[in-house]
Amino acid sequence: MSDKQGVLGIFSYLDATLETVRKLKDAGFNNLRVFSPFPSHEIEEVMDEPESIVRFFTLGGAMLGVACGVGFTVLMSTDWPISVSAKPIVSLPPFMIIIFELTILMGALATLLGLLVNSRLRRNAPKSMYDTRFSVDKFGVMITCSKDGVKDVEEILNSQGAEEIKIDGV
């Protein structure tokens, strides 16, 4: 049984949510998760998370696409060399189109993979710590802390006007 405890504060206002995060961070609670009905740069700034690594998936996928494009066209053309319209067997200008399309295709598929892997879609918060109003008009701050810290967290949440507080084991 874990000694960690999850505490969730629910807010109606974005500025109160941001202020709560600042106060919690100042008090040394760094294991935080913020829920919002839309993406917000302000939340991103206050959470100060490292830059998303999806971009490396995208770059990797795109480079793999280039390699596959070159490999496909060059190897297949040389495997069964047929001269078409007296053009060279390995003729880069038409092959560039295939290479370009495969770059985009594999880059896009890798981006999807990057999103699925990194956002930990199913694992980033326990079901009991989610409120369906987060997809409507409420903001949430979830804190994972030791059982001793719960009281301090509650105090901060209350001082910032949390409308509801839920406590659950994590």
Next chain:
Amino acid sequence: MSEQNTLTYARVNDDIIRMLDKPTFKWWALFLPTLFFVGFGLFCFIYQVYSGLGVAGYRHPVFWGVYITDFVFWVGIAHSGTLISAILYLFRANFRMSIYRIAEAMTVFAVLTAGLFPIIHLGRPWNFYWLFPYPNQRELWVNFKSPLVWDVFAVSTYLTVSALFFFIGMIPDIAAVRDRVTEAPRKIIYSILSLGWKGSNWEWLHYTRAYLFFAAFATPLVLSVHSVVSWDFAMSNLPGWHTTIFAPYFVAGAIFSGLGMVIMLTVPIRKIFHLEDYITLDNYDGMAKLLILTSGIIGYAYGAEFFMAWYSGNPAEWGQYYYRITGEYAIFYWIMIVCNVVIPIPLWFKSVRRNLKILFIMSIFINIGMWFERFNIIVISLSHGFDPAAWGIYKPSWVEVGITVGSFAWFLMFFLLFLKTLPAVSIAEMKEILPVPKKEAQT
């Protein structure tokens, strides 16, 4: 924006998710005839497979007819969806917010429709997979120097990427629907589709980056796809096809016709579902300005083609263009000019751009004009090539007309299903443009 100030976050959820309520009589009244025409299209196709391509109107020298016209038309329709969802996203044009989901859905369904036509056009459609490079017992590979193989790669990439872009953009909204519905089958389906989305800062962080990269990929992709489609023609040396302006000319035409289709679809949807607060007149004003731009570009291209044909001194080239304006098919040429260049001229006036009835009627003419543009390029060029002894006339058969009508029904069928199953306006992005609720403002 002032029109959107009456909206609240909760109302956005209510209004958009209410669109997914049980289908009404009107919906069925539209859906059932649509199914009938899809069935008729399918019957025509089966008849053609059974009887051979002879039942299509193909005859020497025209072996690319209505099917290839339909293919180019539907690929073109798809393009403005990506323009609105990806290119305008990169330019941060807020007027796209309320219409981009509908435009994206249109893209996916239009590519699905377009992809059928090269297969329908084949004499042995069951061998369509021969166009893909795969190891086979004959040890043959596809010819990568052929524009038709470029097409296979371009269109299948476009379908995959636009479908993924469509789906990813919808994940937070599907989660919002999941949180609202209560009855078991729908709840389970939306839960699976939402991939467990909870709207945490981690999810948004990676999601917004992934979305940006998708938009950045979709932008050059959309330009490449219609360029490749145009090269199906421009790579041959037939008069009327062999011209260097085809790629930008096709891309502009695609965006023009696609915007026409977005207007044609959104005007009735806005009225039926009471989305006046979401799809505002400013949105239509923005789209109408893009119509003026693209109409200007294709009008210029029509003129440039003509000038080059005349100035080149090439008798076959000039003969082709002279035939277009005076020959047996001249009526279609002039329909194209009137619909695409003359009818959009009043859009220069703001009062016209904000009049939805006029815009709706205009968008119908634009789509008719753009269909005939493709018909003119394909059929007139083929019927009047280099050799006068090989000139001929092509008339579409009832089978081709039936399949074309079926394709419109097929597109509409997917679109009607989409309206009743998935959120047609982006809930999360609409909230981005609403004023953020702040405690400060309340005290």
